[in-house]
Amino acid sequence: MNKVFSHTLFTDFDIDLFKAGKHYRLYEKLGAHLIELNGVKGVYFAVWAPTAQSVSVVGDFNYWTQGEHQLEVRWDSSGIWEGFIPELDKGALYKYKIQSNNGEIATEKSDPFAFYCEKPPHTASVIWDLEHKWKDHNWMENRENHNGLNRPYSVYEVHLGSWKRHISDNRFLTYLEFAEDLVDYVKKMGFTHVEFMPVMEYPYDPSWGYQLVGYFAPTSRFGKPQDFMVLVDKLHQAGIGVILDWVPSHFPDDAHGLGFFDGSNLYEHPDRKKGYHPDWKSLVFNYGRNEVRSFLISNAIFWLQHYHVDGLRVDAVASMLYLDYSRKEGEWEPNIYGGRENLDTISFLKEFNETVYANFKGVQTIAEESTSFPMVSRPTYDGGLGFGMKWMMGWMHDTLDYFQKETVYRKFHQNDLTFSMTYAFTENFMLPLSHDEVVHGKRSIVGRMPGDEWQKFANLRLLYGYMFTHPGTKLLFMGNEFGQSREWNFESSLDWHLNQYPYHEGVKDMVADLNKLYKTQPALYEKQFSPDGFEWINYSDHENAVISFIRKGNNPKEDVIVVCNFTQIVRSNYRIGMSRLGNLTEIFNSDDKKYGGSGVNNPHHLTIEPSPYDGKDYSIELILPPLGTIVLKFS
Template structure:
């Protein structure tokens, strides 16, 4: 057996924090770290395996032989095994060979804290560093000016494996290629942020990245950690924020992963009713175990610190919050108060959000939470979970249900659209049209639209225009911005060839114009989460399937008047109430010919009349284009 030198990066204070669940930078201690001891370079290894009898590091430097480099367990009952192995270099591959004290089971595990992993289907960890010279100081210095809740959040959701692929071999782009192609495209279309579906290492492509194994490693499918840093860096230099999907809800039971790590239920809850997810056939973290909380919160902090990430979108929050989620009666146990809420999860999520917001200025957390759980995006000090935003799943569902209806029937369903405003300000809502809406037989967003070809695209432009003028931040899945016809296929590139056709190009131009409108009109973002930022003009004209409202900013001069016509009938001399005198100037019209519309455009300026209407002292008569949203300002 080769000698492993006794060495530790842990102080007694570190151990106390770890045991208490309060150590939020564990990645600085656990894992594999390139260091120098007594003038000799090598790697310090440390792993948490409290029920292990022995732990060996096996790798390409010792021919994967168990026992050649055996770590020592700490004396402090922390369950941490550690030691320094000289002459191991960056790029070495390794795993932990763990013999359990629980029946002598031997497992071979990837490092939970590895910074880099072998490219799947290979499963070893790779010794690596995080050295990189960032060039985004301007963005980081002013980040709060981009990511505050009163700033525009128009998010382009991307699956890196299928945004674009190369040639007949259908190969992935690399992080460095994304740093050119994707950055240029997002800047061109005007999105303020990119959200990456999980980039942490995952073994199984059909999971889309939501079954993680390497929580601290960007997937090696597209390059190494520094190359992913280049991508983030380039986005920031282009003025584009970066959001990562983060998955603390569950993890796969792959043999090299976190499951049954040291021969015991170390990371997963030992009670299968709480520790197994029936929908995804995966394991659920034990949120009540202090060391697991330290692992997860450290992971969140890691991406924000070392990869300059601006926001974490937390996946499947509802599955974490409820003990009976996807479980039949008898398959779950109520909490100590007889309720269905997972109290450990609630406590964990609050602590996670407090740690993020107290450590980083100008970042956000976003919850994908599909129920009516209260105060998800309210501060913890008033009893909320502490997220910055929450996905508005009700809006998404109701809106898509409405839009798939033939226009002749829409007058009977206008309440499906107006209902969202009854709860729009109970949370800081993000309006999502995400990847989940374009798979499993749901059709693409464009494919849901009724009517002939022209009407389908007019409806699509109408949908997006309604979305961008509705209160809340926005998220659009890749391909939706140019009217992808087919459902999303994670194994293939988007159908970029469609942009040669005018109607598809027109959708892209519409999104580009809407992004500009959202960014440049303060009324559309300054009070996007406040009831002070919205006022109905008329929501009850269901006979014509028309509704109108005012979006408000800090300055009344910035107010934007929005009128939506949900049928293909041109409404001439359509009158709406206006709050004061002046002239009405059109600033956006989704029926413009440049977008593929019919070109029913308002005159340069329309005089507001002293004629009461809609409960207001003034009004104006305009021509409403078919299947359109028109936006005006009073000048």
């Protein structure tokens, strides 16, 4: 095999953009690219390593020998090493052998821009392409109609390694198997979107994918890059959107990864007070370095462009925003204004969101942000961070705390439920019951519910009924939809066998019906982020532990009325105030016998009476089922 030939894919303009932090498609230049040069097929390599003394491409084609195929550094002080190796083909294994100029021993690094990686625990990069004949044209052309903020948005959060495994040997399913089993299941359940916990290549299974090494490569645990494209393609063809967890907050210090890449703090911040994460013992990106910003924003653009994903859920935003996050006094330094905010991060997140929304129609970015940082999901031109949505962590914590209480004590804690409405419209909130709530001794969601088995599942159905009628979009972690009894275990499949039991099957059927209700009732989604879409009927009936409210859309005739009874006592002749006369029909009842409930329901036709109540001119009498959510509509 011939030595390395001089060649470049970079123009002077590319270099200027890179240095300025404005090159948002670096993956087209850096990395390994199959090309033809002067009639000879081979691979062009380019890697950013500004403090390196030398960079060699080593691989299975040269017996991993340093110096056999040495790259040349560009003359323009960009720190980019590049070259063309003829006769190399798709599938070859490679790494970069980097000799730093500070006397450090040469280290072998995986390609930060590799499109494909060896299956862990192996760590080499694989020469690959991104060719795929997409069949999701209809979805992509109409994506705005599926993915808008005024559309139903019900997300099924999935960890691919443990959603389902082969029974015989606990082996992972493949992307192609997910393209059949998962797609069929999500479509049957009626979720509008799937959110995948990180699919980018990661070395350590217990990290659940949140310690990334191959930012541009879907993990090879489940197949090839094109196999993952098939999965996305099939989901789109089934009318299901795809959200990826994205982790720009930190990365592991594995020897083959980004850490100390060229013998210097290249990707991580050189100040340990900013460059090291004490919670996860990982490294933190240097958001003030232009080339790092280009790397990260290019990575976001890459998944949206080449994998057709519809949204990015940005992990651990709070840890990025605050200089003192999980740090004790003396372990952090204030910003130039004396505050605790990380100004470089704020600038980066704004640029990330602006770039995503400017380049792609009908996509969403979603922040997992657990503090009261203002205007996370407000446009940057109004001073916000620019995200489309933000996880409503306060709602999640308060609601689960409330539901864990014995029903006899709930009347003393009604504010835990109603407090969320005091700030529900300050952000575009998504209501999450995520993987974080079913691990580390927290128990499963149904396992937190008080009472005997019937009451536990009645509480679970009540919780989901309340969640799906509360303003905001929805997210359920896999297994929650059928009431998995044990905590989530990333090393094994969900307990699918539980669906043979009536209570579990009942919850699953109810979640499917809730998804249908959410999608077919405009009042539940058209104004889900606006105070115009919500009105309390009564939030102060503490003694009975009952709340009632109206959800509103664009058409007042489509309004729905929601009443929740948080005790196991049937409330007969329960009266609520109404603003107008008419007839109501019960369109959902979490206590329905088909869900495992007791079957307490209301007559088919209910007439509003000219009798003032709850400060309104009219009222109606209802029967409230035990531990139940009912939804009514004008008929």
